[in-house]
Amino acid sequence: MEKADTIVSIRDLDKTYKNGFSALKRVSLDIRRGEILALLGPNGAGKTTMIGIVTGLLNATGGTVTVDGMDIVRDARKIRPRIGLVPQELYTDAFETVWATVSFSRGLFGKPANPAHIEKVLRDLSLWDKRNNKLLSLSGGMKRRVLIAKALSHEPAILFLDEPTAGVDVELRHDMWRMVRRLRENGVTIILTTHYIEEAEDMADRIAVINHGEIVLVEEKATLMRQLGKKELHVQLSMPLMFIPPELAEFQLSLADEGKTLVYTYDTRQEQGGSGGIALFLKRLGQSQIEFSDLKSKESSLEEIFVNLVKEPA
Numbered sequence: 001m002e003k004a005d006t007i008v009s010i011r012d013l014d015k016t017y018k019n020g021f022s023a024l025k026r027v028s029l030d031i032r033r034g035e036i037l038a039l040l041g042p043n044g045a046g047k048t049t050m051i052g053i054v055t056g057l058l059n060a061t062g063g064t065v066t067v068d069g070m071d072i073v074r075d076a077r078k079i080r081p082r083i084g085l086v087p088q089e090l091y092t093d094a095f096e097t098v099w100a101t102v103s104f105s106r107g108l109f110g111k112p113a114n115p116a117h118i119e120k121v122l123r124d125l126s127l128w129d130k131r132n133n134k135l136l137s138l139s140g141g142m143k144r145r146v147l148i149a150k151a152l153s154h155e156p157a158i159l160f161l162d163e164p165t166a167g168v169d170v171e172l173r174h175d176m177w178r179m180v181r182r183l184r185e186n187g188v189t190i191i192l193t194t195h196y197i198e199e200a201e202d203m204a205d206r207i208a209v210i211n212h213g214e215i216v217l218v219e220e221k222a223t224l225m226r227q228l229g230k231k232e233l234h235v236q237l238s239m240p241l242m243f244i245p246p247e248l249a250e251f252q253l254s255l256a257d258e259g260k261t262l263v264y265t266y267d268t269r270q271e272q273g274g275s276g277g278i279a280l281f282l283k284r285l286g287q288s289q290i291e292f293s294d295l296k297s298k299e300s301s302l303e304e305i306f307v308n309l310v311k312e313p314a
């Protein structure tokens with residue numbers, strides 16, 4: 001049974017391509033109304049395939065997807081207008097103007113014309129001055145903006161962004177994230193895939209990780225970072241060390257900065273479990289008469305957590 005706050009419910013989704021390749025294997029995932037969910041995974045993990053199925057571009061070979069309780073295949077006509085997709089590439093008529101392309105997009109979803117909305121979208125994306133330009137005359141970054149404008153033209157409640165910031169400049173990236181935040185404030189549910197993990201770290205409420213066609217993890221970002229994160233304590237030594245003192249051998253230690261820094265790595269979970277960890281380490285450090293001038297602690301980033309999750313066994 002799906003929960004009340006679920007907007008998209010994916011159940012046992014399978015996709016086997018014609019060549020026999022199995023790109024999704026019984027994927028189940030609930031997307032919550034109003035959240036920003038970041039879908040992370042290495043190249044070829046199945047992210048675009050999953051988005052393609054939910055947005056109606058691809059057929060699944062098994063499983064179901066419901067949006068607001070309606071089946072995406074059976075109730076496609078009702079569901080399509082609720083969904084927007086910013087794909088990786090622009091497939092559109094190069095000779096059309098920005099205004100015509102974006103207005104036409106809205107019509108495709110059966111929504112009545114709304115020039116005021118189209119104007120707002122174009123202004124928000126700094127495309128207003130270019131509204132009469134033909135698409136072929138636009139720079140790559142401007143074309144990206146058109147893709148987003150098209151996806152927003154029919155005021156979708158759910159927006160999928162597939163690698164929206166791959167290869168875009170800093171300015172456009174910042175504009176996009178401002179826009180995504182504003183959409184979320186207006187209640188739009190957002191699912192994004194990205195290779196820039198710091199973006200997911202910045203933007204997402206929850207993180208789903210997909211690898212080899214399977215969801216390997218779905219978690220609140222904050223919980224994920226707390227549970228899987230490792231912490232490091234950097235101890236700046238008054239005198240450099242040549243080797244780790246044997247009396248500290250029980251701790252996971254390394255030397256950095258030409259022996260001037262002793263790095264103690266510990267698991268935040270262990271620390272919560274209260275197995276002694278850092279307190280014991282500091283006590284032993286004191287007993288060993290190693291003098292230090294400073295202590296700094298550092299948490300692992302989502303990037304480090306992610307790399308650990310999807311790394312292939314050696």
Ligand SMILES: Nc1ncnc2c1ncn2[C@@H]1O[C@H](COP(=O)(O)OP(=O)(O)OP(=O)(O)O)[C@@H](O)[C@H]1O
Binds near residue numbers: 044
């Ligand atoms: N039409 C197709 N026929 C056969 N295999 C396909 C087809 N489309 C995609 N695949 C394969 O399915 C797997 C998943 O592809 P998908 O594009 O969903 O991955 P992705 O996670 O979006 O990757 P990326 O980050 O590179 O965009 C890949 O191994 C890909 O080669």
